[in-house]
Amino acid sequence: MDRLRRLGYRLLQWWWKVRRPTTVGVRVLLLREGQVLLVQHTYQDAWYLPGGGVERGETLVEAARREAAEEVGAALGPLSLLGVYTNMYEGKTDHVVVLICHEFTVSGETDREIEQYAFYDLDALPADASPGTRRRIGEYVAGDTAQARRW
Numbered sequence: 001m002d003r004l005r006r007l008g009y010r011l012l013q014w015w016w017k018v019r020r021p022t023t024v025g026v027r028v029l030l031l032r033e034g035q036v037l038l039v040q041h042t043y044q045d046a047w048y049l050p051g052g053g054v055e056r057g058e059t060l061v062e063a064a065r066r067e068a069a070e071e072v073g074a075a076l077g078p079l080s081l082l083g084v085y086t087n088m089y090e091g092k093t094d095h096v097v098v099l100i101c102h103e104f105t106v107s108g109e110t111d112r113e114i115e116q117y118a119f120y121d122l123d124a125l126p127a128d129a130s131p132g133t134r135r136r137i138g139e140y141v142a143g144d145t146a147q148a149r150r151w
Contacts, residue, residue: 002115005043022093026064027051029082029100029140030074035119036137037106038129039071042115046130049098050074050117060097068104070111077103082136082145098136100145 027049030037038047050071054063061079068074082098110117120126122141125134139145 002042005113023095024054024060025052025094025096026054026060026067027096027098027136028064028068028076028079029098029136030068030072030076030104030106031100031102031122031140032104032119035121036125037072037074037117037119038126038133039110039117040115041113043113046128046133047118047120047126048130048133049136051096051098061099064097064099064101068101071114072117073107073109075105075107076101080145082140085132085136086150087132088150100140 028051029049037050039050040047050068051064052067052071054060055066058066064079065076068076079099079101082100085096085098087094087096108117118126120129122137125137129137
């Protein structure tokens with residue numbers, strides 16, 4: 001099944017290069033006691049912040065809450081803004097809003113998209129954390145928030 005998901009993701013990447021869509025997504029920094037929650041998808045090898053695409057008729061906050069619930073069974077408290085980013089990777093124009101949450105619960109129930117999740121110390125991320133994930137966490141640690149920049 002994971003091989004099928006990886007193939008589907010590769011086909012989607014090809015489609016993005018052909019269509020060059022504009023998309024909007026959210027990611028959430030779930031922070032607790034100096035640690036951040038990261039997820040690993042079944043179709044990608046790196047570790048990422050939880051999140052995903054904003055659906056039609058959905059606000060950014062609604063999307064963040066939905067994605068966190070789907071990916072790790074998280075119920076989120078108050079959210080604040082880390083920044084707004086533009087990602088031109090994979091042939092699409094992807095606008096990503098990264099939100100911060102310090103108050104949340106995690107049931108651990110994941111959807112079929114998530115292979116695993118774990119908490120990592122902010123200064124000891126896994127070697128295979130994605131470059132964008134590393135940059136966002138670095139910005140948070142440095143106090144560099146509410147910015148608009150490239151992913």
